[in-house]
Amino acid sequence: MRLQGSPNSQRNAKRLRRTITPPEIALWLALRSNEAGLRFRKQYPAGEYVLDFYCAPARLAVEVDGEAHERGDRPARDANRDAWLRSQGVSIVRYSAKQVLTNLEGVLRQIIAITVERRRTLEAHRQPPPPSPPAPPPPGGGG
Template sequence: MTPPEIALWLALRGNEEGLRFRKQHAAGPYVLDFYCAPARLAIEVDGEAHNRGDRPDRDVTRDAWLVEQDIRVPHYPAREMLANLNDVVRQITSVALQRRTSIES
């Protein structure tokens, strides 16, 4: 894991809402950076490598497959983890709580 991913992982593990996240979670042929199963929410941390070569096309293909599985996939730039980690965590937990509630209903 990269330093931004480690920072996010530590923050997600300690979230006050009790949401459980998995890191490096297998989903079909893909490995997700982070996943919250009850919310069907994948979190992707995009570093510079996501802009190179065929990676953008692979990301689009993966995200389309995940959407077909009813998994939402927000992307966050790696630099955002370092600059605004608390805001990112608040946003992620808010989305996860909303999705979990709507799935449970």
């Protein structure tokens, strides 16, 4: 199931790619060259929302939250957004902008570990089960 954005979120994503914040820039540069070879997209449209970073094979969204996410109706809006994403099979990890700026290497290691494990789990569920062994022959009886 591919996660798709609305026309409005696609326009917003395009605009946000041009106005990426310093913590997002730092994390983007680190994610782009990760040792695990995972592919992340930045400012990815999903439904009516725009995800800071998204790894499709792992169905994982990574959010970098500035101080504004702690004020007003933002916590409730973020909770609604996270609930919608979870209903689409997407897992979300959130980091504060301060965490990204002060501990980029630790944040990156954690994101990569979560992504690798989540991708492995999803792939295991997609694999068809191994074939059943052949049934034993019926008991012999003959005349």
